[in-house]
Every structure is written in structure tokens, then in C-alpha cells.
Amino acid sequence: MAAYSSISPVFVFLCLFSLFFICNGYPFHHNNPYRGFHRHSRFAAHNYRDALSKSILFFEGQRSGKLPPNQRINWRRDSGLSDGSDLRVDLVGGYYDAGDNVKFGFPMAFTTTMLSWSVIEFGGLMHEELQHAKQAVRWATDYLLKATAHPDTIYVQVGDAQKDHACWERPEDMDTPRSVFKVDRNNPGTEVAAETAAALAAASMVFRRSDNAYSRILMNRAIRVFEFADKYRGSYSDGLKSYVCPFYCSYSGYQDELLWGAAWLHRATRNPMYLKYIERNGQVLGASEEDFTFGWDNKHVGARILLSKSFLVQRMPALHEYKSHSDNFICSLIPGAPFSTAQYTPGGLLFRMSDSNMQYVTSTSFLLLTYAKYLKRSRMTVSCGGTIITAKTLRTIAKKQVDYLLGSNPKKMSYMVGYGPRFPQRIHHRGASLPSIAKHPQKIQCSAGFDFLNTEAPNPNVHVGAIVGGPDLHDMYPDERNDYEQSEPTTYTNAPLVGALAYLAHSFGQL
Structure with a gap:
């Protein structure tokens, strides 16, 4: 013991202080752009496997049509069984996009593309959840095949919004008009057609090994639908403005969907004609390199990340510019780095819009993990003004976003319903907020339902896996049913999170 008596207590303190920072991954340089994005250990802060299961289960609560015997969300029943009858077509099935009872084809197709991409990139890590994820994809593609059954026609909406x-x-009670809206040669809808082609092409890859016949049907339909989208150009927001706006107007134009659709057909078919199409039209279809929003309307960033794989992994030099464009997107997200433009809440959440911001959190997290995968396979990095960004950094940022969503935030609230001890109780969702058929078999009339909307009581049905719009710029979340911007869940918020959670569950274990 005497041998240690001469060691200064200050020296011991400094050693422990240094060890703390080294273990937590904080370089000492005060200008370090990654301050706050500390290195994570192999131990999970969250049960990502449980969150993955619930994120997929959510889609069963959004189903329209005749529910199958293995339906797990038991407060739902059959609905929309006559959809399409107005035009004598079968449009039964598919998903309700959010908390209402309309089937919007544009966001449904994007949801399908992102669910498929989640399975393509991370399905091998999903284990027992893979079959549930594929069932979620197929519930959508079965409907999209119906919606595209007639050449040069796509049925893009069921229900008067x-x-x-x-x-x-x-x-189950709805008695509002189930009007059907379509795009065709005379009234084109390039963005919704090209997104539908992307969805069918991506889904064809999901089923290639397990159901090759179904995969071929999807692929052939994707080719035909993309030809229609490209040949008859025009925005569906023009011809159907009074029906699709302001709900799902296309604000970004249709050029991004044409690039996105061609990128998916290129990946799914490996037909060089799509590579030539991208080379020939890429500059025209591309947008400003500062256009960094990725969601149901704007696909530019997603298309760039997708095409960068062909350059990074498959060494296609013709697509080298998409690596540069993708790098610019990455640099925009790094706090404190040169060219950073992203805004974060005080608690660290990426913040792009006040309306359903969490959709951008989940889509960005997915892109970060996917691009990290491509970078690692190609042994490449990103340079942001001379600062080197590695795949590991991208994974760290994505994990921080997902952890915030799951409860590592100032309110210590999970923004996924049914996950963790504290989560939203009053989500803006008709089916969840009204008593189930089992509890209240009598029909609840149109206006009578507003009594349930306006009550402060928690929803009677827990919509497990639903991700709400999320907190505001100051990390505040009121949990009010009438506040649809913050409390409404959407299918396209969950879809990319499925892939992100699969990666995290595999890489960081669970509690």
C-alpha cells in the first residue's frame, strides 16, 4: 500500500477523466463536429427486436379489405369490401395511409417501395420477422396489381378525402363515398405511376427466391407501368387536384419519380436499357444538390443513394456522380461539419418539418444505414470539407435518431405506440380512438364519432407499432388527438424504420 501513497489525487482524477472520454468516443479537439454523437457499445439501450416486431405489426392495423385468419390486430375487422365497384373494378385491399379511411395510391406505393428496400437490404437480419415483413409487402402489392390491371391506367385513390x-x-362503419380516381393517357399521373413502378420492381426482388412466379408478375407489371409513366407525362396533381390536394399533392414534380423508378428497374432487372435511360436523362431528372428531403413526395436523395450502390459496389463508372451527390447529402447532416444544413432539436432529433417530422427521421436513418453498408463494402468514406466521415459515423447518427424515437429524449417518451413504459395515448387515428366492433357492435355514425375525437380519454385500442408525427422543434409533444401534425401515424413513417430496426437489432442486441 505504501507504494501508492505518493501518487497525486489530481493525477488519478485526470486519468479517470481521460478514460471516461476515451471510452465514450469524444476526441478532445473542441471543434470536433461529432460532439454529442458518442460511440455506442455492443449493448443495446433499447430492445430493437421488440421494436422491429411492433413496427411491422402496425401494418396489420392499417389493412383494408377482407382480413386473413392470421390477423393479429384483433380490434380491426373487414372493411372496404366493395371498393372499386363504382367503376366495376376490384380494388379491395391495400392500406389506409394514416388515421383516416382513404386509400391514397401515391403514399401507398412509396410505403411499398420502402418496405421492400428494408427487406432487400436488411431482411437477412430479421429472422422470424422476415415472413411478417414480406406479408406486409404482399398486402400492398396484391392491391397495386389490381390498381394497374388495365394497360395505361392506374387507379390511384379510393374514397372522397x-x-x-x-x-x-x-x-368498418364508413358510409362516405368510396369514389374511385384514376390516371390514364388523357389524364396522366407520372409521379404516381413511376412510384408504383418502383414499388413493383423493388417488391419483385423481395419475392425472387421464395415465390419466383409472383416475382415475375411484379417485374413484368413494373416494366409496363414505367413505360406508361414515361410516355404520358404530366402531374396527377393537375388532373385530380380537387381530390388529391392538399392531402398528397406532388410538390416536387415528377422528375424525381422517373429517376427513382428507373433506378429500381435498373437494380431489379439489370437490363442495360435502364442504365442508358439514367445516363441520358439523369441531368434533366436530377434536382439541386441542396435538395435533401426524402419522403413520399421527394425521391431525389433516395434515388442517389440507390444509384450510388452501382458505382460503389458494382463499379459502374457511369454512375460516379451519384456517389458525389450522396456524399453531399451526408455532409448536410453532420452537425458542425462544413456544408452542414440540417436542423436538430435541443434533444438531438433531426427536424425538417412541423407536420409529421418523424417520417423524415425514419427515412433519413434508413438511408444512413444503407449508405454505410455500401461504403463499408466498397471500403470508401465521405469527405466533408476535408473531414473524413466513415460508415461507423453514419451508423452512430442513425442509431441516435432511432434511440430518440424509442425513448432516449428529453420527455423520456417512446414515439412508437406500445413500446416502452411511456408512449402516446391519444393518437389521431379513427380506428384506434373509437370502440372496436367487439366492444361496440352498433354502428357509430359519422357525426357521433367526433365525441370520441374530442375526448381527453386515452384511445380504447392500442395501435401497437404506430409511430406518431413526433415532437416539435423544442422537443415538446402534447399528446392531443386533434393535433394531427404531431399525433397522426402513417405507413410511410414505419416502412423505412423496419430496415433500420433490423440492422440495430442484429448489431446491438437487445435487453
């Missing part, structure tokens, strides 16, 4: 939003009723 204005009249639907004037009622608050369960999908």
Missing part, C-alpha cells in the same frame, strides 16, 4: 375527413368513423 374531403367527405371522409368530414366524418370520424371506424373503417
